[in-house]
Structures are given as C-alpha cells and as structure tokens.
C-alpha cells in the first residue's frame with residue numbers, strides 16, 4: 659500500500675474517533691460527568707506526551723516565520739527578534755519591538771530598558787529564565803519609529819501563536835503599544851495600567867514600558883504598584 663493510502667486510512671480512523679467522541683461526550687455530560695474519566699495509565703501517557711510540547715510548538719512557529727519578508731521591516735533589520743525565555747512560563751511579558759541592541763543581538767530587552775526590566779523582575783522574585791519575553795513586532799523599525807498597521811498585521815499572528823503555545827496564566831503588557839494592540843483599544847496606558855484586562859481569556863496587566871520609566875522616573879512608583887499586583891496574581895497561580 660502506498661504512503662498515501664496509509665495516510666488516508668489514518669485520516670479516516672481519526673475522523674471515526676472524533677465522530678465517536680462527539681457522541682460519547684454529550685452522553686457523559688447527561689450522566690453528570692464534568693470531565694472525561696481517564697485511567698492512571700492514560701493520564702501518564704498524556705503527561706509524558708505533553709513534556710516539551712510548548713518548546714516544540716515554539717520551534718515550529720519560529721520555523722514558519724523563517725527569514726520573514728512579510729513586511730518592509732526586513733530590509734533594515736540585522737536579526738529577527740523572535741522572543742526568549744521559558745516555554746512553560748506562567749508569565750509572558752510583551753514589549754513593543756526591537757531597538758538597536760535587540761536588533762544587533764537578536765534577543766528582546768537586552769539594552770538599557772532590558773536591564774531595568776531584569777531589575778523589575780528581580781524585585782518581584784522572578785528571573786528572565788522564569789518568564790517568556792516577546793514583542794508585538796519582531797524587526798526593528800527604522801530609527802525606532804512606531805510600527806505601521808500593516809507591519810503589525812503581518813507580525814502579530816506569530817506572537818499570538820507563541821502565546822497560544824505557552825498558554826501562560828498571566829501576561830504583562832509593557833507600554834502603550836503592547837497594551838493597546840493586545841487589548842484592541844485606544845485607551846491611554848495611564849488608564850489601562852494597574853488593572854487586569856483579558857486577552858483570549860488570559861489576564862493581562864498593562865504597565866509602563868521600562869524605556870518610558872527611564873525617561874520618567876517619577877512614574878516608577880506607579881509601575882512598582884503594578885508589579886506588586888502582578889506578583890500577587892503570579893503567586894496565587
């Protein structure tokens with residue numbers, strides 16, 4: 659039998675299983691079950707299968723992104739800044755986009771703002787290895803200008819897939835751009851910050867961008883309050 663035949667059979671089997679499940683789940687619901695009863699062995703298999711799957715999903719997304727030329731920003735970039743950190747992070751931090759240093763090194767938040775971000779994380783007992791850090795766009799705009807709508811439209815689906823792969827319990831949106839893009843709003847960051855919002859059912863806490871804090875140290879007090887909120891939510895799981 660050709661490979662094509664094998665795939666067709668596998669496809670048909672999966673369709674039949676899916677069809678059976680569609681009938682079985684409402685039956686369980688009528689019996690009063692709130693979930694699917696699984697044997698210990700099944701749970702073990704599922705847990706083993708799950709190990710590393712977030713990392714694999716992230717790798718797949720990175721592969722799909724490839725040597726991206728979906729918008730004009732590829733012309734001036736040195737490196738794509740995909741995102742870094744723990745694939746199983748319970749907290750994802752989202753910034754705006756790479757600056758000079760990030761473009762040079764291919765990693766997010768490695769310049770001055772990044773150093774402040776690392777300190778902020780440390781103050782709430784987290785390290786960069788605990789969290790995952792990404793940006794709304796993955797290539798540096800010329801002279802660090804704001805990203806254009808078509809650049810965001812081309813890039814955002816990849817961040818959205820990264821967030822779905824990690825499935826964090828919390829997101830911290832750093833600055834106007836990240837907060838307004840994730841929350842699909844024009845509300846200013848000064849009003850968004852300090853309160854939890856939601857993105858795809860995930861609580862999102864917007865706060866000031868570390869680069870803004872470097873320019874406006876008087877706002878560090880507000881940011882510290884936000885971070886304490888974030889810490890409380892993180893520790894409550």
Ligand code: URA
Nearest residue numbers: 753754755756766767
């Ligand atoms: N500012 C951002 O928003 N992201 C980075 O990665 C660096 C600086």
